[in-house]
Amino acid sequence: NAGVTQTPKFQVLKTGQSMTLQCAQDMNHNSMYWYRQDPGMGLRLIYYSASEGTTDKGEVPNGYNVSRLNKREFSLRLESAAPSQTSVYFCASSELLQPRNTIYFGEGSWLTVV
Amino acid sequence: QKEVEQNSGPLSVPEGAIASLNCTYSDRVSQSFFWYRQYSGKSPELIMSIYSNGDKEDGRFTAQLNKASQYVSLLIRDSQPSDSATYLCAVRGYGGSQGNLIFGKGTKLSVKP
Numbered sequence: 291n292a293g294v295t296q297t298p299k300f301q302v303l304k305t306g307q308s309m310t311l312q313c314a315q316d317m318n319h320n321s322m323y324w325y326r327q328d329p330g331m332g333l334r335l336i337y338y339s340a341s342e343g344t345t346d347k348g349e350v351p352n353g354y355n356v357s358r359l360n361k362r363e364f365s366l367r368l369e370s371a372a373p374s375q376t377s378v379y380f381c382a383s384s385e386l387l388q389p390r391n392t393i394y395f396g397e398g399s400w401l402t403v404v
Numbered sequence: 405q406k407e408v409e410q411n412s413g414p415l416s417v418p419e420g421a422i423a424s425l426n427c428t429y430s431d432r433v434s435q436s437f438f439w440y441r442q443y444s445g446k447s448p449e450l451i452m453s454i455y456s457n458g459d460k461e462d463g464r465f466t467a468q469l470n471k472a473s474q475y476v477s478l479l480i481r482d483s484q485p486s487d488s489a490t491y492l493c494a495v496r497g498y499g500g501s502q503g504n505l506i507f508g509k510g511t512k513l514s515v516k517p
Contacts, residue, residue, distance in 0.1 A: 323504070332509035333448070333492065348504065378484075381469055389435035389496045390455060392504050395447040 292316050294396035302402045303371045311366040311399050313381030319394075321387045322364035323348075324356060326377040327398075333380065339364055340387045341352045371403045406431040406496050408497030410508035418516050421471050423480040429482060431473070437469055437476045439493040442510065448492055483515045 294315045305311055309365055315322065321363045324336040335348030337356040346357050353375060355367045364383075384391040407430040416424045426440075436455050440448035452459045454467040466479040466488065476495075480487055493508040 330509065333507040335504055335506075338504060358469070387504070392438075392450055392453065395449075398447050 294381055294383055294394055295394040296379075296399050298399060300344075302404060304404055305372060307322065307371050308367065308369050309371065309401075310368075310399075311379055311381070312363070312395060313365060314363045315381075315383040315394075316321045316358045316362065317383060317385075317394065319360070319383040319385050320361070321391070322358065322383040323362070323384075323393065324354075325365045325380045325382060325395075326350065326378060328377050331384045336366065336379075338387075349374075368401075373403045375401065377401060406434075406495070406497075406506050408493055408506050409506035410491075410493050410511045412509060413512040413513055416514045416516060417483050419485060421483050421515075423483045423487065423513055423515070424483045425478040425480075425491050425493075425513065427476045427478075427508055428474055429476070429493075429506075431469075431497060431506075432474065433496070434474075434495045434497055436496045437467070438494040439465075439467060439476075439478045440494060440503070440507075441487070442490045442492055444489075480513075482501050483513075485515050485517050488513060488515050499513060 322343045323338045325333045334378045339345045339358040381396040384393045439452040442448045452467040454469045460467045464481045468477045490510040492510045
């Protein structure tokens, strides 16, 4: 039972480099999310996709882009990485964007920008 | 800006005691409430959800919701060292961006043997 799978798990980037975090879920969920987690800041929503073909900004979208490639996959791209983007990134999914739908998280991706 | 507030802790309790974790939220139209547990270096894991006023029990865990006071709590009975983790309170609204999960910053719980 894979659930939500993220790659890579660890990455070190130089300032200005670009990279894409990949996420796939095998639960046939419609909604997918990208969060970042920083010490003392909690989990903050970067972007979400309510359903295939739609994406919307969350609380902290600046410096990121996303692509909902298909129902299973939702990628997060850093076009020009900055040290402020050093964080732990979590992809998540839920059946729908409804109050009682549980959100399931991937294992996280640790990104360091130097 | 919707907010979810938690005491950051650390909250330290002896093994076998009751741990009480509290959370307040700012948006009165919030629909559902969740407690996630996060071990160090791991992803958040859902342990309780509650949607109606009152108490909901699941094993050693009891979630309590008071919508009038905009307050939700989690009680952990017979606390074990394995309960040592950060507990995240999260709140969801209904429809569109309101359906997104808003997290508190978490309360770190330490259960001492």
